Amino acid sequence: MTPLPARRTVLKAGAAAAAVLLAGCTSDPGRPAPSATTAAPPTASPEDTTFTMGIAATPVTLDPALALDTESYRVTRQMLETLIGVDPATGVPAPRLAVEWNEVNDGRSYRFRLREGVTFHDGTPFDAEAVHTNFERWYHLPEDSQPVEGGLAFRSVFGALASDEGESLYESCEVVGPLEVQLNLTRRFTGLVASLAMPAFAIASPAALKAGKADRLTEERNGNKVSRYGLAPVGTGPFAFANWDQDRVALSAYDGYWGAAGDVRTVVFKTLPHPSARLRALAAGDIDGYDLVTPDTYADLVRAGMQVLQRDPFSVAYLGMNQAADGLKDIRMRQAIAHAVDRKTLIDSFYLQGTTEAKQFIPRSLGVNNETIPYYEYNPDRARELLAAAGYDGGELTFYYPLDVTRAYLPTPEKVYAELSRQLTAVGINIKPMPVPWDEGYLEAVQGTDDHALHLAGISGSYRDPDNFVGPLFGSKTPEFGYDSAQIRSKIARAKTLPEGEDRVDAYLSINEQLARAVPAVPLAFPISALAMGARVESYPASPMLDEVYNLIQLGPA
Incomplete structure (x- = not known):
């Protein structure tokens, strides 16, 4: 594994004594934070106020309600804001468009007081009616405008849309006053407030939604169906949409923003799928930073004197x-595959230092780690025994993996696939490689259809609650896994409703154990991710939940 600096530490390669800390902490949303420990010397306002970020994939849509991918959310976070933010020091809910909230009706309702004096980029007011319009849109979203089956954030959090079978947690969004709404639920949902920090729940201008016919996917961008609104969204954030030209998205600072303006006046996102291309662009000064540093490029970054910032x-x-898929219904086949996987080799070879083996799907930091669950350690001999017991006859298993992309959970997908394929082949499994470019429908191929056997994927957390991981993956039956367990769905639905405490922890421990026994997938790793920044970036709001808004960036001289 490639070594990384300590948490939040940024290394300057040429002189270790000149190490700079890029802060991700602020107590006041909208106000740029000072560096966490050793602050950079005060500088005059930067002459160049453009911040250019290299991204690993082109956004699929700029309508966060319909987005499924990190890069779409990375862009929309700058333009559209959620009711709830994330405290950068603790990860707990913090005020954003809502300044205060209270639980009422025994946890089946939440009342939110909204921030005064906020306007959308189109000049229309942000108020309770706007919040109501957005919640009702999400709940009543037409089927033909929904992305991959089961993938919508609203469905994964609230359980169902109006058109779905089964009961939704969402009942209504009631306008109580001009700047007050009450969210009514069909039953208690402990993680509700935290979940509203997800970028998918950003509040859009109702006027812009209507004008852009947001629920009609009549346009196309880079092979993806989008609405006119999804090409030019309107929110309340510190930056407003300027233009989207294929692999380049530009935003301009919104002068009417309710919070602090910060140093950055123009944001440019430039798609550079290959890690080496991002490294070269940063070294040449063509970009100011990029996410998803890979082990292959880390040493080069250090030698070039670039700054590297680690996320938890x-x-x-x-x-x-x-x-x-043929054969995988037999649990012995799935157990055999799990025993064939050598996680340590994968992590040592393709992930940054600090990455740990995953024995379950919920990160250890959420406090529901189950040390007693079944763990399928690397054991090729046991894998062969299970294959024989299952009657495996050497039939071909398709193995999908993405091309031309870097994800926090898959820094080098092609290399991870190659090693996993080698490990599976070594125990006698016949693999058929199925590479699909990320921008050409990889998520649709593995999450929207059942025409696959094995696939590489992952999930990045957006809020601090165990449901953020097991809910989207296993809270409903999806084509991704073909895993149909009414019991696990019931357990996940129940765990959502339990108040914080021992009973809730026990509920998630039980979920972890049942998933480990059923083996619907093999958890591989809890990866460390890292960003690289140029020398003029003096402070960057790094967040494990990717709640990174660029008015908090502090720039120095070019």
Whole structure:
């Protein structure tokens, strides 16, 4: 594993004594934070106020309600804001568009007081009616405008949309006053407030939603269906949409923003799929920073004198198995695959130092780690025994993996696939490689259809609650896994409703154990992720939950 500096530490290669800390902490949303320990010397306002970020993939849509991917959210976070923010020091809910909230009706309702004096980029007011419009839109979203089956954030959090079978946690969003709303639930949901920090729940201008026919996917961008609104969204954030030209998205500072403006006046996102291309662009000064540093490029960054900023792990990589595929319905086949996987080799070879083996799907930091669950340690001989017991005859298993992308949970997907394929082949499993470019429908291929056997994927957390991981993956039956367990769905739905405490912890421990016994997928790693920044970036709001908004960036001289 490639070594990384300590948490939040940024290394300047040429002189270790000149190490700079890029802060991710602020007590006042909208106000740039000073560095965490050793502050950079005060500088005059930077002459160049453009911040250019290299990203690993082109956004799929700029409508966060319909987005599924990190890069779409990375862009939309700058333009659209959620009711709830994330405290950068603790990860707990913090005020954003809502300044105060209270639980009422025995936890089946929450009342929110909204921030005064906020306007959307189109000049219309942010108020209770706008919040109501957004919640009702999410709940009543037409089927033909929904992305991959089961993938919508609203469905994964609230359980169902109006058109779905089964009861939704969402009942209504009631306008109590001009700047007050009450969110009514069908039953208690302990993680509700925290979940509203997800970028998918950002509040859009109702006027812009209507004008852009947000629920009609009549346009296309880079092979993806989008609405006119999804090409040019309107929110309340510190930056407003400027233009989107294929692999380049530009934003401009919104002069009417309710919070602090910060140093950055223009944001440019430039798609550079290959890690080496991002490294070269940073070294040449073509970009100011990029995310998803890989082990292959880390040493080069240090030698070039670039800054590297580490995030705490808050994602999980997994090897998915679709039980609708031939043979994988037999649990012995899935157990054999799990025993064939050498996690240590994967982590040592392809992940940054600090990455740990995953024995379950919920990160250890959420406090529901189950040390007694079944663990399928690397044991090739046992894998062969289980294959024989299952009657495996050497039939071909398709193995999907993404190309031309870097994810926090998969820094080098092609290399991870190659090693996993080698390990599986070594125990006698016949693998058929199925590479799919990320921008050409990889998520649709593995999450929206059941025409696959194995696949590489992962999930990045957006809020601090165990449901943020097991809910989207296993809270409903999806084509991704073909895992149909009414019991696990019931357990996940119940755990959501339990108040904080021992009973809730026990509920998630039980979920972890049942998932480990059922083996719907093989959790691989809880990865460390890291960003690289150029020398003029003096402070960057790094967040394990990727709640990174660029008005908090502090720039120095070019």
